[in-house]
Amino acid sequence: MDYALDRFTREVTAAIVATGRVPLDLVELTTPKAAIAADLAFPAFKAAKTLGLAPPQLAAELAATIQLPADGLIGAVEAVGPFLNFRLHAERLATHVLTNIMAQGDDYAAQQLGAGKTVVVDYSAPNIAKRMHVGHIRSTIIGQALVNIYRALGYRVIGDNHLGDWGKQFGVVLAAVEREGKPTAEGETALEQLEAQYARYVAAASDDPELDEHARHWSLRLEQGDSEARALWQWCVDLTMTAAQRNYDRLGVKIDHAYGESFYEPMLADMIQQALDAGVAFRDEGGAVVVEHLQKLPTFLLQRSDGGTLYMTRDMATVVFRLQEFQPHAIIYVVGEPQSLHLRQLFALIRAMGYAKDVGLTHVAFGTIFDAKGQPLSTRRGNMVYLEALLDDAVARARSVVEQKSPELPEAEKLAVAEAVGVGAVVYNDLYQDPKRNITLDWERMLATEGNSATYLQYSHARCSSILRRANEDGAGGPGGDLTLLIHPAEQRLLKQLARLPEVLREGAERYAPFVIADWCYATAREFGVFFEQCPVLKAESPALRGARLVLVAATANALRRGLGLLGIRAPERM
RNA sequence: GACCCCGUAGCUCAGUGGAUUAGAGCGUUUCCCUGCGGAGGAAAAGGCCGUGCGUUCGAGUCGCACCGGGGUCGCCA
Numbered sequence A: 001m002d003y004a005l006d007r008f009t010r011e012v013t014a015a016i017v018a019t020g021r022v023p024l025d026l027v028e029l030t031t032p033k034a035a036i037a038a039d040l041a042f043p044a045f046k047a048a049k050t051l052g053l054a055p056p057q058l059a060a061e062l063a064a065t066i067q068l069p070a071d072g073l074i075g076a077v078e079a080v081g082p083f084l085n086f087r088l089h090a091e092r093l094a095t096h097v098l099t100n101i102m103a104q105g106d107d108y109a110a111q112q113l114g115a116g117k118t119v120v121v122d123y124s125a126p127n128i129a130k131r132m133h134v135g136h137i138r139s140t141i142i143g144q145a146l147v148n149i150y151r152a153l154g155y156r157v158i159g160d161n162h163l164g165d166w167g168k169q170f171g172v173v174l175a176a177v178e179r180e181g182k183p184t185a186e187g188e189t190a191l192e193q194l195e196a197q198y199a200r201y202v203a204a205a206s207d208d209p210e211l212d213e214h215a216r217h218w219s220l221r222l223e224q225g226d227s228e229a230r231a232l233w234q235w236c237v238d239l240t241m242t243a244a245q246r247n248y249d250r251l252g253v254k255i256d257h258a259y260g261e262s263f264y265e266p267m268l269a270d271m272i273q274q275a276l277d278a279g280v281a282f283r284d285e286g287g288a289v290v291v292e293h294l295q296k297l298p299t300f301l302l303q304r305s306d307g308g309t310l311y312m313t314r315d316m317a318t319v320v321f322r323l324q325e326f327q328p329h330a331i332i333y334v335v336g337e338p339q340s341l342h343l344r345q346l347f348a349l350i351r352a353m354g355y356a357k358d359v360g361l362t363h364v365a366f367g368t369i370f371d372a373k374g375q376p377l378s379t380r381r382g383n384m385v386y387l388e389a390l391l392d393d394a395v396a397r398a399r400s401v402v403e404q405k406s407p408e409l410p411e412a413e414k415l416a417v418a419e420a421v422g423v424g425a426v427v428y429n430d431l432y433q434d435p436k437r438n439i440t441l442d443w444e445r446m447l448a449t450e451g452n453s454a455t456y457l458q459y460s461h462a463r464c465s466s467i468l469r470r471a472n473e474d475g476a477g478g479p480g481g482d483l484t485l486l487i488h489p490a491e492q493r494l495l496k497q498l499a500r501l502p503e504v505l506r507e508g509a510e511r512y513a514p515f516v517i518a519d520w521c522y523a524t525a526r527e528f529g530v531f532f533e534q535c536p537v538l539k540a541e542s543p544a545l546r547g548a549r550l551v552l553v554a555a556t557a558n559a560l561r562r563g564l565g566l567l568g569i570r571a572p573e574r575m
Numbered sequence B: 001g002a003c004c005c006c007g008u009a010g011c012u013c014a015g016u017g018g019a020u021u022a023g024a025g026c027g028u029u030u031c032c033c034u035g036c037g038g039a040g041g042a043a044a045a046g047g048c049c050g051u052g053c054g055u056u057c058g059a060g061u062c063g064c065a066c067c068g069g070g071g072u073c074g075c076c077a
Helices: A004-018 A045-051 A055-065 A090-107 A134-152 A168-180 A187-205 A209-223 A227-251 A261-277 A311-326 A337-352 A387-405 A411-431 A454-474 A489-499 A501-510 A514-534 A543-567
Strands: A040-043 A074-080 A083-088 A118-122 A156-160 A281-283 A289-291 A300-303 A330-336 A360-366
Touching: A004 A040, A004 A074, A004 A083, A004 A090, A004 A501, A040 A055, A045 A055, A055 A074, A055 A083, A074 A090, A083 A090, A090 A489, A090 A543, A118 A134, A118 A311, A134 A156, A134 A227, A134 A330, A134 A360, A134 A387, A134 A411, A134 A501, A134 A514, A134 A543, A156 A311, A168 A187, A168 A209, A168 A227, A187 A209, A187 A227, A209 A227, A227 A387, A227 A411, A261 A281, A261 A289, A261 A300, A261 A311, A300 A311, A311 A337, A330 A337, A337 A360, A387 A411, A411 A454, A411 A514, A411 A543, A454 A514, A454 A543, A489 A501, A489 A514, A489 A543, A501 A514, A501 A543, A514 A543
Parallel strands: A118 A156, A118 A330, A330 A360
Antiparallel strands: A040 A083, A074 A083, A281 A289, A289 A300
């Protein structure tokens, strides 16, 4: 698909090069700020310096000699000081953009940039035998958005849910279940009971060394493949994943694999040996396997002195497995910022061992969530927020707004709308800003229905749908007409905004930043809002204009739905 | 002590070397339903871009040093 702005950029570049004054490698174009009346600019500074000219002089010379292609998207060119400014051709822009969108529908902005390349995304990673809480929501939501974005760019994307289903603490879970029996409840309530059993066991073990020993014994049985331990472990995994799946379904999350840490157990001895053989690690006098002096990073262990393995050991095996299994071009870890040292160490270790030479290893780090008082969330503090409860609460609040704003909707639709709006608010709260920032849990902000909020975006989409629905009913003509009539400033601004999505999609992927897409959705809704106020659609001055505006409205709905879809947010027709 | 992230309007955030006037939302103060959904639109007020040096024709953006907040640092994950 040849997108309007990509073509525009190509034409501008070619036209500048064709003047013979500026070589291709000096043609760096920028998008001017909204206040400047131009769509693409060539700042002449660098080129002028190379040619020994004053920038304004070069810009003026280029403006005088440049030739514009006959039927192209460049409408005008003008030198303004040291800038050479290009403007889009209004009529051709309208035709090109709307044709693109209507041709692609829900796939608008899809590209082949990643064709033939594989990306593995490691995200979500809930802990087995525990409820998902706000600590997992960020990884899950950001990770899924990245998966959607890379898929749209044509990459083969493998999502992997690296379950926390192993390690020393799992022995405690098994010992606690043995001591108190399996929880009798179902779903998240059962997990809540497991958490309580776990806490009681840990408390009891603090003044009873035998309990501690017993837990270690269970963990050993598990690692050795004991059938009873393994069965109990599997029961915990199933219970947890069934509960997690309900959250995933609501969030539009679908993860291809869930190997989990346990999967790598059989490979660990070999991994440790490899590290020793490669001279990257050594065994110290206590028997622990140590890695030190790796790119000035702090020392870390691959094996405890008691022979046990660590998180790092399993992560190392995980990378190697993924490299062999998927042959990826990149592996992306959507993991909290507190683990950035761990991942730097992991990546350095992998490279020191000669793996992943041409494979990008990236940590998409996200900040921590704090409560309204600025305190970290923790079970011990009693301020923990669980994912399912969070979604339920958000949906309940949305439900009461729906009841108030749209009492005429059928009951089933009210429920569906409340779900879309409530869950959308939670998702958007995580995706509208740079993930690196810490987040303070703010219900007002999160469930806002005005301004930069999921609800506003969904509302804008619903208004588009409403216009299209009415157009279909009033019999005065559907979408079509003459697209070159769309030259009103509000129409042009909206068209340009719609045209940006393909580029925005690339930027979001490059920066591992779903918020770039969220930003685009918001800007699009705003432009639509202006257009909506200024340009009557159903009662446009002429049937031809009405038809053209209906195409614009349909395209806006389409593009908005697409943008929201990339973020994992649903866009109801009515709300 | 070392390293990582953050610091832009009262609050929450965009702005990843270029254009006289640094942009949004919330909140505050005003307007706009005889037109398609007011969960909307328009306008105003509000900013030594943490501080100081430096690089550059040009710095919120790059470098260094401080200050403030968050985080991490061999036998948890």
